[in-house]
Amino acid sequence: MSLKNLSIFSLSVLLFSVFLVIYLNQENSKKLNRIEQWAKNNQIKVDKSTKAQKFTIDFDEKEWNLLKQKLSLTRFFTSLKDVPSFDFGFDPDYARELVEYWGNKFDWKSQVEYLNSYPQFRISINDTIIHYVYYTTNPTAEKRINILLLDGWPGAFFGFYKAIDFMEKNYKDICFDIVVPSIPGFGYSNPLEKVVDPFDTTLIFDALARFVFGENSQYFVHGEDWGSLISTFLAKLYPERVGGIHITMPPLTSFFDFNSLLYAFAGQFFPNSILTEQEIKFGFKFSLSELASLIIKKTGYFHIQATKPDSIGAGMSDSPFGLLAYVLEKYSFGSFGLNAVGKKDGGLEKFKRDDLLTIITYYWMTNCISSSMRLYRNTFYTLEKGWPRIVLNMKKISAKVPVAVQVFQHEVSFVPFKVLKNKYLNLSMYNLVENGGHFSNFENPEKISNNFIEFINLAL
């Protein structure tokens, strides 16, 4: 091909790309408006007659004894001697230690008292039972802010208790109206016998917020894990109500588009070009091989939960030990990453044993491990319904809603600032935090509280 022809060809490709981008952006704005319109039309009406029931967690002695009986019958297997601890998953020797403690020393009754230290309620919205904590800090303070605190899997609503306590004690001039709902299928948001995906959950949580805070009240959202995804959906669907979202794990799947892949491609050969200085200092990577490695090495559990949750649910609903090993492995890997490998305890002794076992016992007592894992399957199950399910093909979040991202060093997945900016058009805060992991409310309640409140003040 002659040089002249080549130049014309390249120029036309360039022009075509430019037109394509402009066209797609216009399509995007149209779609954005379309979805906001859809959201307005499909917003869940909360009946005037709907009432929330006060809720207290029982100390069920019979169930607690059954749990202890099962623990006493636990059967173990041996660890591989030539494989580092926690390389193949939860270390069998350490598991045995925890089971011993759980069955003989752990005081579930006291923990139930602790879980009941904040007022809880249950309500039925759209035929779905939602359990939530509703607490008001410093009720006489002048400044009132409504907030939703959302966690994910395998988290628990009381993971936010320390944060709530911190907010109350350290921000006496603000009255926070706090709602901490549990995702349908999680904990006391049960029983759940129909498919409810994160998108449905978004509509339900917005309805709950309107029920508690008032029809047109503004609210801010803090979201971790699935909570980050739901926060993003809330901002997308109801920008007129959502004052801002503060997230710790930008949903990677929402960034699986051509744009991000281009960045990943660039990151493969010029890693520093797509990262900020701070991101480089923290050792974050974003490249095709990094994404591939993430998908292969870290998402086995995600894959099976997203396809056959009932097949693994059976064992974990029946074996407390199985439940413990499966869930606490996440607390190890999620908090410390590969640093957990080789450690006898996978790093878990950093946390209070009682705190960890309370989470496991909560999943056990509510018999919700299976229904909680189904959330993953539901997400893909409803995809075929198409519009407006927008899990995997999310375009941009309107500039109307400010977004803050606070990423902890050992977070499971990473999306660079430069890629985030493309989706979250109003990315007003971006912070990296050293030495923290995935379970932020659990591990760093003060850091997320401070960052969240700073963001809210910035947005207001």
Add this chain to the structure above:
Amino acid sequence: MSLKNLSIFSLSVLLFSVFLVIYLNQENSKKLNRIEQWAKNNQIKVDKSTKAQKFTIDFDEKEWNLLKQKLSLTRFFTSLKDVPSFDFGFDPDYARELVEYWGNKFDWKSQVEYLNSYPQFRISINDTIIHYVHYTTNPTAEKRINILLLDGWPGAFFGFYKAIDFMEKNYKDICFDIVVPSIPGYHFSTPLNKIHNPVETSLLFDALMRYLFGELAHYYIHGEDWGSIIATTVPQLYPTRVSGIHITMPITSESNILNNICSLLLPYVPSLFLSDQELKHEFSSRFSIKSKLWKFWDEFGYFHLQATRPDTVGHGLTDSPVGLMAYILEKYSSWTFERLNKISGSKDGGLEFFNKDDLLTVCTLYWMTNSITSSMRYYANSFNAMLEFRKQNLDFFSLSVSQTVPVGVQMNLNDIFVTPFWFIKSRYLGLIQYKIVEQGGHFAAFQNPELTVKCLVDFITQVEYKI
């Protein structure tokens, strides 16, 4: 572009392709030679003093009562009302039914007697315990055939019992010297407390055959699941010892560039690659990349988890009988029957087709030997080994099997994946038999003992009487 330029361009592409193929073939031969050299150096010496111990399975009453106690304490969860059963994995309602049967009606004692109906042994080779069945059919027949029967995960050695029985009754003129070993870490080839991968299994099983039949012995291999992979590896190591391999799960390597390009082209020019029979059975859509990726997503969650974090899921399966059962039996459902019509929405996922006692015997066997976790670790070990071997330029899992080794393939249509003849032939150069089994699933000998044996013996006959 002018016609002249176009022709020159096409010709250079053609020449380049030809050179590439020749180069790749040479590389292939070089790599195969390297493997054969490695095999010679790593061949396991079976000590003269090594002795196999006769082995009988105990009916352990204490363990059986503990199992029943756990079953009686089983805690279940509820199914989703707006989703067809089995779409989210093993249906909890059917699990409840099976647990009821398992704890109250299943007769493990009789099953143990059944398991002991063929002579078994245990031997330690290379510090690794191997349990195996060794049985000779029609010992007075003139024609002697040594054969290894290999299964995989989540199979069990007794899955071959009906096949062995059929071989004995229907081929009275052949004396089959049959060996059915369990992969280290599976069932009674335990305890296994070190890393073990399929290449090592191949070395071990070859050593076992030499122990039983002599250093110059020749043998056939029938392999399903992991057994197919082992059956593919042994002739790469010792092509002169293996008389032929009969497999249900051929692995046509995805790292073969030519195969991948053809895979991409297949949906557009299916008749170029597929026979009429294959076309009739929709191989063009089932073998397309899109279809394979989708199937991989749907069915390989377990694989993904076991290949990365086997212990994490192992704990629950070691401690909970229903957990073990649901996890394993889901495979007997989804790998045997067609999903849309037979599984989705059905009460039992198709499992009523199988004998309930047989299925529960598989589960109880994994339970009693406490081997589910070590069986799953095989996946993680293999994955790591594959990467290690690749670094050493010993590409077991992607190189071809020499033309000198006859290969027979039994393609079961309801298995997870299907592979067309054309693609199998590109890796298994000695492919001489290829049979499509219409209602067949992944557990070939377990589900269809007679048909599987017929395919196998047809293959062996072809090999034997061609020489």
